[in-house]
Amino acid sequence: MNGPAARHPAPGVGLIEQLSACVGADNVLVDADLRAGYELDWTSRSLGTARCVVRPADTAQVAQVVQICAAAGQPIVCQGGNTGLVGGGVPRHDEVLLSLRRLNDLGVVDTSAAQVTVGAGVTIEALQRHARAADLDFAVDWGARSSATVGGGIATNAGGSRVVRFGTMRAQVAGIQAVMADGSVVDTLAGLPKSTAGVHLPSMLCGSEGTLAVITAARLKLVPWYRQRAAAWVVLDSVDEAVVMLPSIRRLPNLDGVELLTEAALNVTAAAFGLAPPRRGPVAVMIEVAADHDPLEELHTALADYDGEIATGVQHDQLVQLRDHVSMAIAQLGVPYKLDVAVPLDRLAQLSAVADGAARHANARLIAFGHLAEGNLHLNFVPTATSTATSITADVAAQIAEQVLGYVIDVGGTISAEHGIGVAKAAWFTQLPGARIQRALKAALDPRGLLNPGVLLVD
Secondary structure, three states: OEOOOOOOOOOOOOHHHHHHHHHOHHHEEOOHHHHHHHOEOOOOOOEOOOOEEEOOOOHHHHHHHHHHHHHHOOOEEEEOOOOOOOOOOOOOOOOEEEEOOOOOOEOOOEOOOOEEEEEOOOEHHHHHHHHHOOOEEOOOEOOOOOOOEHHHHHHOOOOEOOHHHHOOHHHHEEEEEEEEOOOOEEEOOOOOOOOOOOOOHHHHHOOOOOOOEEEEEEEEEOEEOOOEEEEEEEEEOOHHHHHHHHHHHHOOOOEEEEEEEEHHHHHHHHHHHOOOOOOOOOEEEEEEEEEOOOOHHHHHHHOOOOOEEEEEHHHHHHHHHHHHOHHHHHHOOOEOEEEEEEOOHHHHHHHHHHHHHHHHHOOEEEEEEEEHHHOEEEEEEEEOOOOOOOEOOHHHHHHHHHHHHHHHHHOOOEOEOOOOOOOOOHHHHOOOOOHHHHHHHHHHHOOOOOEOOOOOOOO
């Protein structure tokens, strides 16, 4: 490990003054109005107060900020685009909030290696545009691409719609730069495809949610930019039927995504944004293909036994827009209680039934959608249309979690398929096989517990 020399506070100089000297007074936000946008998460369920918001410009400044905070015993919360859904990037107990949005450098695309080095604050959308200018693409994609950042995506091991083809964020990270809890810097940005020396640092930090180190830059793998895209829209009567259809779908050589949307999800999105699907039914499956050639023939062949609508061009883009806007449509109904879970595919229909039963028992409304090929459902619970409430209460949310997450764990599933654990599900994380190892890593790399306290692991 290496990094800038340790900074020792001058006698009588306060924390805010030290941080201001490091990053500039304009980048240390103390006023409540200036902090407000950083202190509430996207779901509006997690709200806290930061001691201040610090906005460093580069890795050296991040390292100095961490050193200053470490010397003062000051906890830190890391934040990227603040699109998280589990409270992992918002302050809780007057922490220093470390915003990484200014770390937005885009390196030259290395077309020989099909890699690029970018700052943690680069948005997914900016990364995609940058890669496509070099005739390549970044594989991971999800609806919040215009705000979500590379650092946040790595920290939560984000997934999205193309996991069936390219894997999650972890599969895209060839190298990483990070600041450890003592302010030292580690750097594996060479992006060597063959490096078998010990633990793979990018893999260790991917999914750690800022609890082990502050990610400041990444060397990312790129994929071919497929310009020929099409989708099929198939309406079925049940989740079981959708699972039965999967073997036919998986035969597609250029399969790019398999999305599942319930009728409730389609209805709220159509009502909120006027984005009407070709057809509605209990379950709709959207199958995307992408290639260098026209993929329509193979799409027709794979789905010959199903009555589906094929969409290209503008129609395809409209379906993608519909899928991307489901979460925003749900947010207009009030403050939802969200669960992001995955189970073995043969348990997916039962998961849907358990979630539906939990909603009825809680007098709530369930709106579900997700990624079929990975057995991943996003379960959104909102007040019923006849209720005067604008959000699901904490007590009701706990009842829902007990039923749904309990079932997921019992069948060998995961309580977070792509949104992370944050603080919202930290108490449940202890029941997963990796919790003991995560705690050991935390104790070794951040023994004072200054980085994202309360995230992943209950204090």
